Each structure stands twice: as C-alpha cells, then as structure tokens.
Amino acid sequence: MIVLVVCLVPTTASSQFRVAPAAKDFKPVQRSLYGFDKDYLATIGGETPLLKPGMTVDVTLLNGSTQSSALITIIKYGKEPTVLQTLTFKPVSHRPKFTTRDIRSLTIDGKLYDMVFDTKSKGWALLDRAKHDEVVSERLKSRDYELYRPDTPEELEKKQSVYTLNVKALETHCPGVAFVSYESRDFQIYSDLPAKDVEVFQDRILSSCQFLKKMYGIPEDQSVFCGKLHIFIFKSRQHFIDYAKKQCQWEDQSAEATDIGYPGGQFFVLANGEQEFDSTVGNIVWHLTSIFQFRIRSNCNNIPRWLFYGTNDFVWRMVLYDLYSQETSLKDVLPHIRNNKNLGGLVSENEYATDYQPVSGMLVELLVDRDANAFRELFVAIKEGVDFNVALQDVYGWNDEELVEAFGRKIKVPNLKP
Numbered sequence: 326m327i328v329l330v331v332c333l334v335p336t337t338a339s340s341q342f343r344v345a346p347a348a349k350d351f352k353p354v355q356r357s358l359y360g361f362d363k364d365y366l367a368t369i370g371g372e373t374p375l376l377k378p379g380m381t382v383d384v385t386l387l388n389g390s391t392q393s394s395a396l397i398t399i400i401k402y403g404k405e406p407t408v409l410q411t412l413t414f415k416p417v418s419h420r421p422k423f424t425t426r427d428i429r430s431l432t433i434d435g436k437l438y439d440m441v442f443d444t445k446s447k448g449w450a451l452l453d454r455a456k457h458d459e460v461v462s463e464r465l466k467s468r469d470y471e472l473y474r475p476d477t478p479e480e481l482e483k484k485q486s487v488y489t490l491n492v493k494a495l496e497t498h499c500p501g502v503a504f505v506s507y508e509s510r511d512f513q514i515y516s517d518l519p520a521k522d523v524e525v526f527q528d529r530i531l532s533s534c535q536f537l538k539k540m541y542g543i544p545e546d547q548s549v550f551c552g553k554l555h556i557f558i559f560k561s562r563q564h565f566i567d568y569a570k571k572q573c574q575w576e577d578q579s580a581e582a583t584d585i586g587y588p589g590g591q592f593f594v595l596a597n598g599e600q601e602f603d604s605t606v607g608n609i610v611w612h613l614t615s616i617f618q619f620r621i622r623s624n625c626n627n628i629p630r631w632l633f634y635g636t637n638d639f640v641w642r643m644v645l646y647d648l649y650s651q652e653t654s655l656k657d658v659l660p661h662i663r664n665n666k667n668l669g670g671l672v673s674e675n676e677y678a679t680d681y682q683p684v685s686g687m688l689v690e691l692l693v694d695r696d697a698n699a700f701r702e703l704f705v706a707i708k709e710g711v712d713f714n715v716a717l718q719d720v721y722g723w724n725d726e727e728l729v730e731a732f733g734r735k736i737k738v739p740n741l742k743p
Contacts, residue, residue, distance in 0.1 A: 351539045351540050351541075351542065351697050351698065351701065352697075352698065353387040353388060353389075353429075353542065354387065354698050355387065355426060355428070355429070355440055355441055355442045355449075356439075356441050356442070356698070356702050357441060357442050357443075357444055357699075357702070357720075358441045358442065358443045358444070358450050358452075359702075359706070359716075359719040359720060360715075360719050361706060361711050361715065361716070361719060362441070362450075362452055362457075364456070364460045365452050365453045365456040365457040365459075365460050366407050366450060366451075366452060366453075367407065367438055367450070367451040367452065367453045368406050368407055369402065369406060369407060369408065369409050369450070369451060370402035370403070370406040370407075370408075370409070371406040374402070375433060375451070376397060376400055376409065376412070376433065377397070377400060378397055378398060378399060378400055379396075379397065380396075380397050380433075381394045381395060381396050381397070382394075382395055382397065382431045382432060382433050383395070383431070383432035384414075384423070384428055384430075384431060384432075385428070385429045385430045385431075385432075386423055386427050386428060386429060387427055387428070387429045388427075389544055389545075390421075392417075392420055392423075395414045395415075396414060396415040397412065397413070397414055397415075398413050398414060398415050399411060399412075399413035400412055400413070403443075403446050403448040404446070405446065407450055407451075408443055408446045408448040408449065408450055409425075409448055409449050409450075410446075410447075410448045410449075411425065412425045412428075412449070425440070425449055426442070428440040430454070431451065436453070436454075436455065437454040437455070438451040438452060438453060438454060439451065439452040439454055439457070458472060461623075461709045461710060464709065464710040464711075465623050465625055465709070465710045467710075468625070468627070468710055470623055470624050470625040470626075470627075470710065471623060471624055472622065472623045472709075473620070473622060473623055473624070476551070476552075481552060484551055484552050485552060488552065488553075488555055491555060491557075491572065492515060492555075494568065494571075494572045495515060495557070495568065497571075498564075498567045498568045498571050498572060499517075499559075499564045499567060499568060502517050502561075502564060503517055504516060504517050504557075505517070505520070505523075507523055507524075507527055508553075509527065509531060510546075510548070511531075511534050511548050511550060511553060511554060512530060512534070512550070512553055512554035512555070512556055513553050513554070513555050513556065514526070514527060514530075514556045514557075514558060515555070515556070515557050515558070516557070516558035516559070516560070517558075517559065517560045517561075517564075518558055518560050522602075523558065525602075526558065526602075526605075526606070529606045529609070529610075529644075530556070530609060530613070532644060533609070533610045533613050533614075533640070533644050534613065536640065536643065536644055537613065537614060537617045537640065540640070540697075540701065541617060541621055541701055541704070541705075542698075542701050543621075549616070549617055549620040549621060550616070550620065551620075554613075554616070603645075606645065607641060607645055610640065610641050610644050610645060611637050611641055614636060614637045614640045614641070615633075615637060618633060618636060618637075618704075621704070621705065621708050622705055622708040622709060623708050623709065623710070625707070625708050625709070625710055627707065627710075627713075628704075628707055628708075628713075629672070629675055629713050630675055630677040630685075631671050631672060631675070631677055631681070631684075631685040631688060632685070632688075632689065632704075632707075632713070634677065634682055634685050634686075635682070635684075635685030635686045635687075635688050635689040636689050636704075637686075638682050638683055638685060638686030638689070639686045639689040639690055639693065641686075642686060654682075654683035654686075655683050655684070655687070657680065658680050658681060658683065658684055659684075659736065662684070662736070662738060662741070663736075663738050666738060666740065666741055666742060667741065667742040667743065668681075668684065668729055668732075668741070668742070668743055669681070670743065671684065671685065671688075671743070672688070672725045672728060672729055672743050673725050673726075673729075673743035674743075687732065687735070687736070688728070688732055691728075691731060691732055691735055692721070692728075695721065695731075696721070699720050699721060702720050703716050703717065703720045703721070706719070706720065725743055726742075726743055729741050729742065729743045
C-alpha cells in the first residue's frame, strides 16, 4: 500500500506552475547494449538462427504501437552471431512503415526480446526478457532484494481492502467532516477542501507524474504504484493530527514536523500545517519522486545518496521551475566547494549533507544533459542490482573521479576532486 497524507491550509495557488523549458525531453529511444547485459544476450544468427526471412513476429515500436504477424523479408546478420545489421519487413498498406531503429521489442514464437543498439558494431542485438528477469532476480536475491512482479488478482484485492480501511478511518477519526473523492488513473485524492483548490492541487500532481514517467520511460498507461496512490488532504491541521496519530501511529505532533517518511517507499505522510500552497506542492513533488525511485523495477535501495536526493532536487526544480531558484540554493555551498576544490566525499565516499542537496541536483542535471536516456538506463541498472561504479562506467564511460572532474568544468572549478 502507498498512502500520502497531506495537511493543507488553502491559499492562493501560483498560476505559474509548469515544467521548466530547460527540462530535457526524455525521448523513447532504444537503449544501448552494455557489458552487464552479456548473460541474457540472444544468439540471432548461426546454424539455428533465431530470426530468418519468411518468419512472422509481433513488433512493439518505441511509440507504444504494435504490429502483429509482421513478415520478415530481409535480414543481414552481423559478424558476431549476436548482432544483426538489417531487419526489413514486408510493408502493409494500412500500417505505418518502420525501421529497425524504431523497434522496442519483438515477440518471437511466444518469447519476448528487447531490441538494443550495439554501439561497437553499429548493429542491433536482442535481449531475452525472460532470461533477463531471471538473471536480475537471482542477482537481487543474493543481495536480499527482489524484482517486482505484477500483482495477482488476490494480491490486488487484499491491497484494495487496506485502502478501503484507510478511507473508512476518515469517518472514524474526523466525524462530521465531508470528504470528497477525486480520482485519476494513477492516484486518488480525498479532501474536504473546496473543489477549486483540489483541482489545482490535482493538476500539479498529474504534471509531476507525467514528467516522472517520461523521465523513467514508463508508458503513460502504466503505474508504478501498488494500485493507486491514495492522497488525503485535510483542511484542518487538527484533523490531520487526529488521523495521522490514530491511523498512522504518528508520534511527533510538533509544529515543526512537516514530513514523515516510512521505510520502503510504500507509505508516505506529509504534514504541512500553515505552509503556503506552493510549499506543499514542493513537498509532494519531492515525495512523489522518492516513491517513483523506490517503485521502479525492484525494491533495491542501494542507490547512492547523492543520486537519490539529487534526482529529487532535479525533478523538484524541473517541475516547479518558476518557484525555486537553483542560484539561490547554491549561493552558500558553491564558494565552499571552490575554496576546497573537492566535494567532500559526496560521490566517492557516499557522504551526504543536506546543504549539498542542490549540488547533488546539479550532478544529476550534468548526467541528464550529457544523455537523458542514458541517465534512465543508469538508474534502472542500479535498481537491477548492478554496482553503481560498474553501471556508471558502462553507461557513461566515466569513473567517479571523471564524473566529478566533468562537474568541476561545469561550475568552473578545474581539477575538482571527489
């Protein structure tokens, strides 16, 4: 179950909410072939080729569309049996034409294969999806993590019953308060605020979800949540405290407490009291990004802290571009870095301090600027149990020192050390 509880006092909402024009367009492109893919690389050619002219396969394109029973007319194998150079299909009048570089995956004799680009041979390779999941599952299991799998109908029903109990608890802990339900594909809001305030709030959450899905290559019609993300927005802070204390076993009711996170990314509570609407939105975007990172591919949380919090900071600034200034966030810490000429172990030793949060965000922005889609592949590899340093070297061709040096060039500090 994922639940996000928010205490919000409505104020005038900012009309400037939008995704930053500087935010990279995370385009749907074929991922590249990396060294850590070798265990699930399919043999395409050879004596018993996986693909040959005259075969029909089901094709899924990068734009999400599918073409069933597509007939292969020409295939040119590469020098290695795991590589192909050309794959041509018989054109069909009522179907759009496509090339090899437009293909996301092929289903061959009932088995699913992902199409990836081999930068060394300038050809294409196929990854056996079932074998991929098997290898990743074993790798994660050896580290006490597990690969996420689709819920069974029984599991979904069980989770829904917990959601139902949380909704019913609104009546128990907040008697006489009229909560209204606002539903979307990915989340459901329950609130006693005026509809016009909730609709603005809903728009901000929706925009954040859309950006995060684009960033991580998640199809629009899929959700990372266990069912839906349930969000409770209270008009009264006292009602929030009553609910959080009795239903969520929340112990800290101090006026200073604004955020409560539960381990595993499954259950988040946000308490805002008298904060402005835009501050509440900022905190929601922060927690949504955390949930996405927890829910992608596996429950592996072996994510470098600078990468985890830096991704939160990056998304925060991209989605709330007009509300938060990177320059203001960095004005205190950048002089310190320029004076010491190092990042204090932020990357190399996984040392993390909250005042280095915007620096972490800039590091993530550096990776995104270099290759937005490679950033997605880096993160997924880490969630599949690949060591960060191995993944960074395979995906970007950098070690941690080279990453920091590139960051130093960005902030005009030559020879910056980790």
